[in-house]
Amino acid sequence: MDFNVIGKSVIRVDGLAKVTGKAIYPQDIYMDNMLFGKTLRSSVPHAYFTLDTSKAEKIEGVVKIFTAKDVPGHNSHGVLFKDHEVLCEKKVRRIGDPIAFVVAVSEKIAAEAIEAIEVKYEEIPAVFDPVEAMKDEIKVHDGKSNIIYHYKLRKGNIEEGFAQSDVIVENVYNTSMVEHAFLQPEAGVSYVEDDGTIVVCAATQYPHFDQLEIAEAMGVPAEKVKVINPAVGGAFGGREDITLQIHLAMAAVYTGRPVKAVYSREESFYAHSKRHPEIIKIKTGANKEGKLLALEAEIIADTGAYASWAINVTRKSGIHVTGPYVIPNVKVDAYAVYTNNPFCGAMRGFGATQVPIATEQQMDILAEKLNISPVEIRLKNAFTKGSQTANGQTLTDSVPLVDCITKAAKAIGMF
Amino acid sequence: MKTISLKVNGKPYTVEVEEDMRLLDLLRDKLGFTGVKEGCAEGECGACSVIMDGNLVTSCLVMAFQADGKEIITIEGLQSEDGTLHPIQQAFLDEGAVQCGFCTPAMVLAAKALLDKNPNPTDEQIKEGISGNLCRCTGYAKIVSAVKKAAEYLNQGGK
Amino acid sequence: MKKRGKGIACIFYGTGYGNGFPDVSRAYAELQPDGKVAIYTGATEVGQGAKTALSQIPAEVLGLSVDDIIFINEDTSITPDAGTAAATRQTYNTGNAIKMAAEELRNELIKIAVKELELNSDIGLKMKDGKIFLEIYPDKCITFSQIAAMQEEPLRKFAVFTAQTVQIDPETGQGAPYWPYTFSACAVEVEVDTETGKVEVIRGAHAQDVGRAVNPTLIEGQMDGGFAMAMGYVIYEDLGLENGKIWNNKLSSYIIPTSMDMPEIQNIIVEDPENTAPYGAKGIGEPVMISVGPAILNAIYDAVGVRMTEIPVTPAKLLKAIREKEQKEA
Ligand code: FES
Ligand code: FES
Numbered sequence: 001m002d003f004n005v006i007g008k009s010v011i012r013v014d015g016l017a018k019v020t021g022k023a024i025y026p027q028d029i030y031m032d033n034m035l036f037g038k039t040l041r042s043s044v045p046h047a048y049f050t051l052d053t054s055k056a057e058k059i060e061g062v063v064k065i066f067t068a069k070d071v072p073g074h075n076s077h078g079v080l081f082k083d084h085e086v087l088c089e090k091k092v093r094r095i096g097d098p099i100a101f102v103v104a105v106s107e108k109i110a111a112e113a114i115e116a117i118e119v120k121y122e123e124i125p126a127v128f129d130p131v132e133a134m135k136d137e138i139k140v141h142d143g144k145s146n147i148i149y150h151y152k153l154r155k156g157n158i159e160e161g162f163a164q165s166d167v168i169v170e171n172v173y174n175t176s177m178v179e180h181a182f183l184q185p186e187a188g189v190s191y192v193e194d195d196g197t198i199v200v201c202a203a204t205q206y207p208h209f210d211q212l213e214i215a216e217a218m219g220v221p222a223e224k225v226k227v228i229n230p231a232v233g234g235a236f237g238g239r240e241d242i243t244l245q246i247h248l249a250m251a252a253v254y255t256g257r258p259v260k261a262v263y264s265r266e267e268s269f270y271a272h273s274k275r276h277p278e279i280i281k282i283k284t285g286a287n288k289e290g291k292l293l294a295l296e297a298e299i300i301a302d303t304g305a306y307a308s309w310a311i312n313v314t315r316k317s318g319i320h321v322t323g324p325y326v327i328p329n330v331k332v333d334a335y336a337v338y339t340n341n342p343f344c345g346a347m348r349g350f351g352a353t354q355v356p357i358a359t360e361q362q363m364d365i366l367a368e369k370l371n372i373s374p375v376e377i378r379l380k381n382a383f384t385k386g387s388q389t390a391n392g393q394t395l396t397d398s399v400p401l402v403d404c405i406t407k408a409a410k411a412i413g414m415f
Numbered sequence: 416m417k418t419i420s421l422k423v424n425g426k427p428y429t430v431e432v433e434e435d436m437r438l439l440d441l442l443r444d445k446l447g448f449t450g451v452k453e454g455c456a457e458g459e460c461g462a463c464s465v466i467m468d469g470n471l472v473t474s475c476l477v478m479a480f481q482a483d484g485k486e487i488i489t490i491e492g493l494q495s496e497d498g499t500l501h502p503i504q505q506a507f508l509d510e511g512a513v514q515c516g517f518c519t520p521a522m523v524l525a526a527k528a529l530l531d532k533n534p535n536p537t538d539e540q541i542k543e544g545i546s547g548n549l550c551r552c553t554g555y556a557k558i559v560s561a562v563k564k565a566a567e568y569l570n571q572g573g574k
Numbered sequence: 575m576k577k578r579g580k581g582i583a584c585i586f587y588g589t590g591y592g593n594g595f596p597d598v599s600r601a602y603a604e605l606q607p608d609g610k611v612a613i614y615t616g617a618t619e620v621g622q623g624a625k626t627a628l629s630q631i632p633a634e635v636l637g638l639s640v641d642d643i644i645f646i647n648e649d650t651s652i653t654p655d656a657g658t659a660a661a662t663r664q665t666y667n668t669g670n671a672i673k674m675a676a677e678e679l680r681n682e683l684i685k686i687a688v689k690e691l692e693l694n695s696d697i698g699l700k701m702k703d704g705k706i707f708l709e710i711y712p713d714k715c716i717t718f719s720q721i722a723a724m725q726e727e728p729l730r731k732f733a734v735f736t737a738q739t740v741q742i743d744p745e746t747g748q749g750a751p752y753w754p755y756t757f758s759a760c761a762v763e764v765e766v767d768t769e770t771g772k773v774e775v776i777r778g779a780h781a782q783d784v785g786r787a788v789n790p791t792l793i794e795g796q797m798d799g800g801f802a803m804a805m806g807y808v809i810y811e812d813l814g815l816e817n818g819k820i821w822n823n824k825l826s827s828y829i830i831p832t833s834m835d836m837p838e839i840q841n842i843i844v845e846d847p848e849n850t851a852p853y854g855a856k857g858i859g860e861p862v863m864i865s866v867g868p869a870i871l872n873a874i875y876d877a878v879g880v881r882m883t884e885i886p887v888t889p890a891k892l893l894k895a896i897r898e899k900e901q902k903e904a
Contacts, residue, residue: 008789013625045817206618208656232515320586342815352585393749459824460825510791552795
């Protein structure tokens with residue numbers, strides 16, 4: 001097929017604005033009569049708390065201090081479960097939970113007011129180890145098991161698979177919680193248009209979903225909310241959950257003035273999700289020829305205090321832990337677990353990034369035992385057109401894995 | 416409050432600044448040069464870099480009053496009035512060195528500070544020249560080739 | 575001592591929301607008075623290049639250049655919902671929706687041209703640079719702007735694309751949880767300093783299946799960025815998490831790769847068009863980071879003979895592992 005535009009390295013259409021510094025990120029929006037908002041966040045991981053805002057309210061230039069009772073609609077949000085509170089009402093579940101939002105005439109005064117709010121914490125036992133959390137002795141969300149998802153895969157006969165294997169390798173791998181570190185910290189501006197439409201400008205990965213979340217928390221129909229998504233300074237999954245959007249909307253509606261908030265880098269680390277750390281227990285078996293016969297895995301994903309995308313991430317881990325290989329006998333159990341750690345959600349690769357840390361090292365260990373090369377063992381088992389995944393899905397089209405393996409290997413002198 | 420005079424992109428300004436105001440805030444909040452970005456406020460990310468008297472500085476670590484009598488160049492000062500891009504800007508576009516763009520204004524300035532002093536840098540020197548500027552999107556490869564290309568354009572008398 | 579080693583890893587990656595969840599993208603294609611075409615869709619540009627790649631698709635359909643596509647995606651009140659800029663789904667999902675909308679607009683334009691040019695059929699009609707003309711007799715020609723001027727309401731076409739997946743069985747996991755899958759492999763060479771435990775990635779070769787490359791420079795940019803992020807993941811980045819507290823919540827203590835850390839990377843774009851994708855193009859935003867990490871870990875083993883089962887492989891951890899191995903051998 002001959003193309004005119006497809007396949008051409010056309011210069012990016014947003015490039016000109018970006019190289020000239022004219023691209024507008026939310027922090028670059030300045031409006032007349034604008035107020036500034038700052039968030040007070042919990043400093044302890046698990047506690048009941050009370051707030052005394054009286055001193056802070058008296059500071060000149062403080063316009064309003066919002067707490068849970070000021071949320072007009074549902075005091076909740078979340079991409080899967082509505083388990084986040086817009087502002088925590090009486091309990092915090094992690095360090096960094098938002099508990100108050102101060103609006104003042106300047107950023108400096110807002111910061112001063114944050115310091116002046118008195119928070120009394122009554123700390124309760126917290127759980128940070130997901131294995132411990134699975135026992136449900138300490139519950140992160142009242143009346144709810146910490147285990148929020150269990151992915152199960154059963155294919156073939158796992159005992160027979162291992163019985164037929166000439167080599168078996170078993171290990172436990174631990175992956176870490178990490179941060180998106182997009183270069184543009186969260187920022188936003190909200191204002192109300194003449195007809196009452198609430199406008200929120202913020203960098204987000206899904207403006208139409210933010211619109212719904214804002215509307216529900218504000219108790220207004222979705223048509224009354226407009227989300228403007230200006231230039232976004234990187235995302236990588238870290239801008240899928242609500243951060244400051246609802247706080248700003250509340251403040252704009254209450255004050256009738258534009259309200260802006262910009263997170264510091266330190267606050268940004270706490271404000272958005274992280275990558276789920278996973279404990280991956282994995283056992284892989286192959287025959288003398290290097291054909292994979294069995295794979296058994298147990299994955300525990302720590303989602304921290306909130307679910308965010310935990311279920312989908314964990315499912316994705318469970319599905320991808322086989323690696324891109326044909327394996328006749330597979331058993332996988334993957335769990336998503338609440339703890340009092342920072343909450344985890346989407347990050348580039350979404351569960352499929354964690355598991356190859358285990359799977360792909362297993363392949364090399366097997367290869368060494370079998371005295372074949374890492375490239376050879378992969379080629380022997382790689383998906384090709386027509387292969388079936390462990391989920392029973394047929395790969396009908398566009399499966400150039402062997403091509404990828406041989407090209408990469410050749411380029412580095414491994415093949 | 417203190418009154419200072421400085422030049423930004425060739426234009427003189429006399430402004431009142433608070434003692435604790437950073438050059439970054441002066442440029443963004445007071446003078447409207449929002450191409451200067453804040454990414455960390457501790458001199459680590461380089462997104463707030465501007466050129467002050469010929470040297471690349473992180474404007475989050477410079478106090479506004481320290482800019483008294485200085486000449487500052489921000490990204491807004493690079494494009495000609497007729498809209499022609501500076502060769503470095505053009506090279507960033509041509510080489511695909513821009514993604515989210517948040518690091519870009521400062522990267523372009525870092526490249527300028529480097530090329531002003533060293534018109535024919537090696538790859539290693541380019542990497543060093545931009546090493547104070549973090550980019551989370553590009554993995555730097557295309558930025559390095561853009562700076563190389565920019566050197567070419569500049570040595571040919573601009574593109 | 576400095577020791578070198580090589581490692582490889584390969585992966586598959588299921589794109590889209592998956593698991594039977596309705597994965598829907600919507601778009602409008604609208605003819606403008608000046609003959610340009612506006613695309614309205616809710617797909618976000620986060621830096622990945624969505625605005626550009628998703629402009630190339632309708633440009634191809636309509637015989638226009640990218641300059642003639644006006645891409646509008648910033649405002650929920652005027653754009654239809656196109657799902658998240660996530661799950662590596664925009665090129666495939668929203669790309670399909672935009673392609674369908676652009677094709678409908680194309681068909682409509684052709685129909686109008688046949689009528690206005692008083693032709694018997696659309697055979698031999700070409701669409702290029704904002705003109706529709708008969709190749710065998712180019713005087714029979716009408717421009718997009720002429721057609722636009724004839725409309726009372728702007729010509730506007732809407733399309734919805736919904737990806738196909740099948741929810742898995744909760745007990746057995748059987749189903750078709752993602753579609754399409756993307757594949758990649760990465761091979762690297764590292765150098766480990768056995769005195770300090772520091773790992774340096776010397777070079778890398780990264781082969782990524784893209785279905786069809788819409789914009790090779792954008793793809794390479796994603797591959798470079800994914801490589802860097804993976805290096806951070808397996809050898810640098812550490813939140814210093816302790817009892818729920820992030821000690822390294824600054825860029826001075828949370829170390830991400832700088833220009834000085836990056837090796838020479840050979841990006842290999844592998845094309846194998848996917849028949850359900852727009853022009854065969856599959857998404858690549860996430861898979862580009864996945865195989866790099868385990869390739870580095872395998873290379874570390876090849877260099878110094880220790881298996882690092884816990885990431886990040888900080889110098890302290892690696893040094894400890896190397897010393898333990900030496901002791902065992904002694
Ligand atoms: S904001 Fe100044 S170096 Fe990061
Ligand atoms: S392009 Fe996004 S940080 Fe550099």
